[in-house]
Amino acid sequence: MRLQLALKDALTGAAVAALLFIPLVALRTDVGGSGALTLRYRWSDAAILIGLVFIGRLALVLWMGRDGLRPSTSAGPWTLRLQRLGKLAAPAFLAVALVLPAIPGIDRYWLDLGILVLTYVMLGWGLNIVVGLAGLLDLGYVAFYAVGAYSYALLAQYFGLSFWVCLPLAGILAAFWGVLLGFPVLRLRGDYLAIVTLAFGEIIRVVLLNWVSLTGGPNGISGIPRPSFFGLPFSMSGGEGTFAGFFGLEPSSVHRVIFLYYLILALALLTNWVTIRLRRQPLGRAWEALREDEIACRALGINVTVTKLTAFALGAMFGGFAGAFFATRQAFISPESFTFIESAIILAIVVLGGLGSQIGVAIAALVLIGGTEIFRDLQEWRMLVFGGAMVVIMVLRPRGLVGTRTPSIALGKRRAIDGKLVGEGHG
Amino acid sequence: MTRPILEVQGLTMRFGGLTAVSSVSFAAGLGEITALIGPNGAGKTTLFNCVTGFYRPSDGIIRLHKPGALPTELQRLAGHRIARAGVARTFQNIRLFPGMTSLENLLIAQHNTLMAATGWGIGAVLGLSRYPKAERLAVERAKRWLAATNLMERADDPAGALPYGQQRRLEIARAMCTEPALLCLDEPAAGLNPRESDELAKLLLDIRGEGTSILLIEHDMGVVMRISDRVVVLDHGVLIADGTPAEVRGNVKVIAAYLGEEEEEVASA
Numbered sequence: 001m002r003l004q005l006a007l008k009d010a011l012t013g014a015a016v017a018a019l020l021f022i023p024l025v026a027l028r029t030d031v032g033g034s035g036a037l038t039l040r041y042r043w044s045d046a047a048i049l050i051g052l053v054f055i056g057r058l059a060l061v062l063w064m065g066r067d068g069l070r071p072s073t074s075a076g077p078w079t080l081r082l083q084r085l086g087k088l089a090a091p092a093f094l095a096v097a098l099v100l101p102a103i104p105g106i107d108r109y110w111l112d113l114g115i116l117v118l119t120y121v122m123l124g125w126g127l128n129i130v131v132g133l134a135g136l137l138d139l140g141y142v143a144f145y146a147v148g149a150y151s152y153a154l155l156a157q158y159f160g161l162s163f164w165v166c167l168p169l170a171g172i173l174a175a176f177w178g179v180l181l182g183f184p185v186l187r188l189r190g191d192y193l194a195i196v197t198l199a200f201g202e203i204i205r206v207v208l209l210n211w212v213s214l215t216g217g218p219n220g221i222s223g224i225p226r227p228s229f230f231g232l233p234f235s236m237s238g239g240e241g242t243f244a245g246f247f248g249l250e251p252s253s254v255h256r257v258i259f260l261y262y263l264i265l266a267l268a269l270l271t272n273w274v275t276i277r278l279r280r281q282p283l284g285r286a287w288e289a290l291r292e293d294e295i296a297c298r299a300l301g302i303n304v305t306v307t308k309l310t311a312f313a314l315g316a317m318f319g320g321f322a323g324a325f326f327a328t329r330q331a332f333i334s335p336e337s338f339t340f341i342e343s344a345i346i347l348a349i350v351v352l353g354g355l356g357s358q359i360g361v362a363i364a365a366l367v368l369i370g371g372t373e374i375f376r377d378l379q380e381w382r383m384l385v386f387g388g389a390m391v392v393i394m395v396l397r398p399r400g401l402v403g404t405r406t407p408s409i410a411l412g413k414r415r416a417i418d419g420k421l422v423g424e425g426h427g
Numbered sequence: 428m429t430r431p432i433l434e435v436q437g438l439t440m441r442f443g444g445l446t447a448v449s450s451v452s453f454a455a456g457l458g459e460i461t462a463l464i465g466p467n468g469a470g471k472t473t474l475f476n477c478v479t480g481f482y483r484p485s486d487g488i489i490r491l492h493k494p495g496a497l498p499t500e501l502q503r504l505a506g507h508r509i510a511r512a513g514v515a516r517t518f519q520n521i522r523l524f525p526g527m528t529s530l531e532n533l534l535i536a537q538h539n540t541l542m543a544a545t546g547w548g549i550g551a552v553l554g555l556s557r558y559p560k561a562e563r564l565a566v567e568r569a570k571r572w573l574a575a576t577n578l579m580e581r582a583d584d585p586a587g588a589l590p591y592g593q594q595r596r597l598e599i600a601r602a603m604c605t606e607p608a609l610l611c612l613d614e615p616a617a618g619l620n621p622r623e624s625d626e627l628a629k630l631l632l633d634i635r636g637e638g639t640s641i642l643l644i645e646h647d648m649g650v651v652m653r654i655s656d657r658v659v660v661l662d663h664g665v666l667i668a669d670g671t672p673a674e675v676r677g678n679v680k681v682i683a684a685y686l687g688e689e690e691e692e693v694a695s696a
Binding site: 289295298408410412 | 507511518527530531537
């Protein structure tokens with residue numbers, strides 16, 4: 001009986017797979033020698049994929065039954081275990097992050113990858129304030145990242161200000177733009193808010209692209225000053241006034257990478273710390289209340305506009321910090337780095353991690369950004385793998401990896417709240 | 428009647444061509460329970476939304492006489508300022524924060540007091556403020572109302588997981604945590620069983636006993652007649668009666684509005 005059911009299910013699955021994979025995989029157009037398009041058939045590849053779907057579905061139904069895999073937002077057995085481990089897991093992650101540069105076998109490639117992942121962790125945590133806590137769907141977050149990056153680049157180029165002066169300025173400017181965008185936009189809700197923030201992200205990019213006299217347009221800004229170690233530049237000369245010279249070390253290009261690594265780690269942890277603290281405070285609670293029910297908030301005397309603006313400004317500020325870091329790390333920025341796909345990736349990190357969950361966002365950034373780098377050898381297939389992984393996560397855990405909410409205060413023990421009850425926000 | 432807490436003068440609310448409330452004047456007494464009744468579509472909730480700042484009336488004055496403060500004209504205030512002026516409300520269809528615990532719901536109601544204690548957020552992040560003490564006080568107040576509404580053991584449960592009757596009580600507790608001078612309840616007894624209605628009546632009398640005036644819309648006449656000091660009756664947006672429960676019960680116009688008039692029935696037949 002079960003075998004029959006499984007076979008039927010597997011055949012249906014294979015049929016759907018065939019419909020998808022025959023046009024997508026089996027028929028392939030290549031540019032021929034003369035420049036004309038030629039059609040190439042890849043029947044074996046398509047057959048393998050369809051076969052995989054058939055076997056996979058058959059095994060799944062035989063093993064777990066037809067309803068074995070159900071979407072769930074509640075704390076599953078492994079979430080509970082993870083939460084019990086959570087007290088250990090978060091410090092463990094932190095400890096690994098702290099000692100990473102000292103681990104033998106960690107070379108420059110791994111440090112660069114660590115910096116990249118941490119940048120996205122920070123951006124994810126920043127956007128988490130806006131999307132996860134306040135429930136405002138922001139599709140143009142990259143705009144604030146760009147504002148931060150260009151703030152530093154331009155201030156350094158025109159006024160010769162150092163990174164440490166520019167870092168807070170970049171954050172303040174990004175927050176300012178957040179408020180400026182927020183005022184007209186925050187009366188919109190849901191889809192409308194999403195569209196306008198998306199447009200804002202594009203406007204910033206297009207302005208950067210076309211204001212050639214200030215930003216250099218598509219050529220970008222190069223020669224952005226590198227950060228110094230509290231006034232000591234990282235230089236290969238190893239002279240008296242340099243980092244290596246001051247500490248009596250052999251001059252090495254890795255020093256700067258290690259420094260950048262710790263810098264972004266500190267910035268990311270700052271974001272996390274501020275968010276965690278604010279969540280347990282009236283402001284953070286008001287954000288979450290806004291996500292749950294805006295009308296009730298108004299009836300309780302909460303100024304909805306100001307509260308939304310603080311979320312927007314704070315999220316934008318951390319985006320600006322990350323932008324300034326990005327500029328100093330790359331030493332070159334151009335509008336190309338701030339396209340919509342960046343916003344989409346950051347939003348994907350937040351949604352996959354679980355709206356409002358700090359550890360979930362960090363894991364999602366690690367998997368999404370670190371994963372794509374590690375599987376670079378798979379070439380074009382890695383995107384397929386990641387697309388598939390995202391679909392699977394969203395089907396099984398529609399509220400992200402950590403779909404539950406931890407109360408900000410409790411008389412007794414804090415118990416995780418099922419994601420079903422938690423609002424997603426309507427803008 | 429004693430001194431008024433709320434004075435409504437010539438209140439009119441038009442939606443396009445429809446006049447939902449037409450030139451209604453009444454007063455709610457300080458320390459009293461005033462019930463607002465009337466058949467469906469009489470304009471009770473519209474009037475309520477004007478008082479609580481969800482609608483801006485087309486015409487008329489709504490004046491709050493909070494003891495120890497100057498009279499406030501509510502129709503001029505922005506929506507979120509009404510609660511600060513001393514008016515709290517509940518909703519006909521319950522509007523709790525379902526994903527947050529009962530305790531969190533009650534703390535959000537004290538947002539403005541707590542926020543002031545945090546030094547507008549910045550001080551609290553750095554841990555340099557009066558915030559811990561303010562939060563302790565807020566939790567104490569929340570616990571008092573949890574106890575008063577018999578919800579103490581549900582303090583750490585998400586509001587969305589509570590049964591209906593408890594959600595109703597939690598919403599009242601949340602409104603009371605804003606320390607209002609006037610509590611506005613929109614059909615608090617809707618969907619409650621007789622025993623729960625009795626508990627609710629007792630809770631409202633207790634709240635009145637502590638000095639908070641109450642304005643309520645209610646269809647459960649048993650509750651209305653038992654606890655109200657004054658009853659205001661609306662029909663088709665017009666005030667048709669205003670008096671003690673006994674007076675209103677005997678009023679011909681009120682009986683006609685609820686049971687339908689002879690002529691109307693003939694006309695519509």
